[in-house]
Amino acid sequence: MRRGWVKSTLSETCDMYQPKTITSNEMIPDGPYPVFGANGAIGRYDKFNHEDPQLLITCRGATCGSVNVSEPMSWITGNAMVVRPKSDNLDLRFLEYMFRGGIDITPAITGAAQPQITRTNLNPIEIRYPLDSEEQQRIVTLLDEAFDGIATARAHAEKNLQNARAIFESHLQSVFDEAAEIGEWVVLADLATEITDGDHMPPPKSMRGVPFITIGNIAKDTRTVDFSDTFMVSRLYFDGLKPNKKPQVGDVLYTVTGSYGVPVLITESREFCFQRHIGLIRPRPGVSSEWLYYLLMSPQVFKQANEGATGTAQKTVSLKVLRGYKVPKVPMETQLSTVAKLDSLFEETQRLESTYQQKLTALEELKKSLLYRAFSGNL
Numbered sequence: 030m031r032r033g034w035v036k037s038t039l040s041e042t043c044d045m046y047q048p049k050t051i052t053s054n055e056m057i058p059d060g061p062y063p064v065f066g067a068n069g070a071i072g073r074y075d076k077f078n079h080e081d082p083q084l085l086i087t088c089r090g091a092t093c094g095s096v097n098v099s100e101p102m103s104w105i106t107g108n109a110m111v112v113r114p115k116s117d118n119l120d121l122r123f124l125e126y127m128f129r130g131g132i133d134i135t136p137a138i139t140g141a142a143q144p145q146i147t148r149t150n151l152n153p154i155e156i157r158y159p160l161d162s163e164e165q166q167r168i169v170t171l172l173d174e175a176f177d178g179i180a181t182a183r184a185h186a187e188k189n190l191q192n193a194r195a196i197f198e199s200h201l202q203s204v205f206d207e208a209a210e211i212g213e214w215v216v217l218a219d220l221a222t223e224i225t226d227g228d229h230m231p232p233p234k235s236m237r238g239v240p241f242i243t244i245g246n247i248a249k250d251t252r253t254v255d256f257s258d259t260f261m262v263s264r265l266y267f268d269g270l271k272p273n274k275k276p277q278v279g280d281v282l283y284t285v286t287g288s289y290g291v292p293v294l295i296t297e298s299r300e301f302c303f304q305r306h307i308g309l310i311r312p313r314p315g316v317s318s319e320w321l322y323y324l325l326m327s328p329q330v331f332k333q334a335n336e337g338a339t340g341t342a343q344k345t346v347s348l349k350v351l352r353g354y355k356v357p358k359v360p361m362e363t364q365l366s367t368v369a370k371l372d373s374l375f376e377e378t379q380r381l382e383s384t385y386q387q388k389l390t391a392l393e394e395l396k397k398s399l400l401y402r403a404f405s406g407n408l
Contacts, residue, residue, distance in 0.1 A: 031406030040152035050107035131404030212357035292325035
């Protein structure tokens with residue numbers, strides 16, 4: 030350990046507690062003071078229980094262990110753990126960076142279905158810090174400057190990523206408009222021999238057999254099927270399904286519930302079946318599968334999905350709505366030439382997205398590296 034640094038535990042250096050919780054019914058929409066819960070500000074209230082900003086750790090749920098900082102004069106609820114230095118020997122901003130990556134608090138998180146953190150589990154977590162307050166402030170200043178630069182670089186990379194996707198979407202929209210001008214307006218059912226969905230009965234799970242995919246296995250960003258985490262159904266069950274419930278090369282799957290409107294082109298000969306939250310479109314002769322896939326990806330078709338989806342908790346595009354999508358019918362020659370252009374543009378878009386995603390990953394790794402160096406005394 031670097032000279033001038035000390036080793037301690039959270040219980041020795043910090044007060045940790047969960048304040049009194051108030052319900053959403055007790056909050057006042059136009060109250061003068063913000064209310065902070067597990068994941069930041071959640072409402073307003075007519076009282077405050079903390080005058081100064083406080084370091085907050087989410088106590089339970091999917092974001093358990095995440096860090097927030099309250100505003101001055103806030104009401105902090107019991108869904109957040111307040112972590113406050115016991116003395117001026119430990120700077121609050123230094124402690125904040127510590128919790129953002131300078132220490133590992135995962136051993137304090139318990140529970141699988143509902144992760145949670147308790148003060149008892151946080152108490153023995155070991156921390157290291159310089160006794161000199163000026164050294165703490167120097168490290169905070171360096172991290173502030175570095176993280177500001179990283180945030181700017183991240184914003185640029187995310188903007189470039191959005192632009193790459195927007196360019197492709199814009200081109201896809203113009204292609205659809207051009208096809209509408211030269212083609213004949215028809216409904217989607219006119220371009221398909223089958224438009225159906227998966228089995229509505231709960232499938233009998235099996236230790237081995239044929240993969241059964243759910244909407245969770247559809248990767249929205251890449252529009253592919255993720256077979257790494259599927260359950261199986263027996264060969265007997267699969268063989269008993271109708272042919273239109275067994276995807277084949279050239280079919281287009283289409284999510285119809287929840288994250289609806291995501292098309293997936295089947296390009297690999299592989300046996301699997303699927304749930305009712307996924308539709309299947311099997312193109313007619315004279316209709317390119319790739320053309321159908323791009324049509325279903327277009328902003329104009331997604332707009333029809335939005336307008337036709339029903340439900341509150343989980344919106345659904347019915348088969349009736351899906352079959353009735355208005356789409357242009359164009360000659361095969363036009364389909365193939367358009368697909369070739371879209372494939373080329375899509376490949377370039379994917380290359381750019383990969384580049385920008387790598388930059389985002391590298392920036393996250395840089396943050397981790399800086400935090401590690403800072404809290405090992407090497408910054």
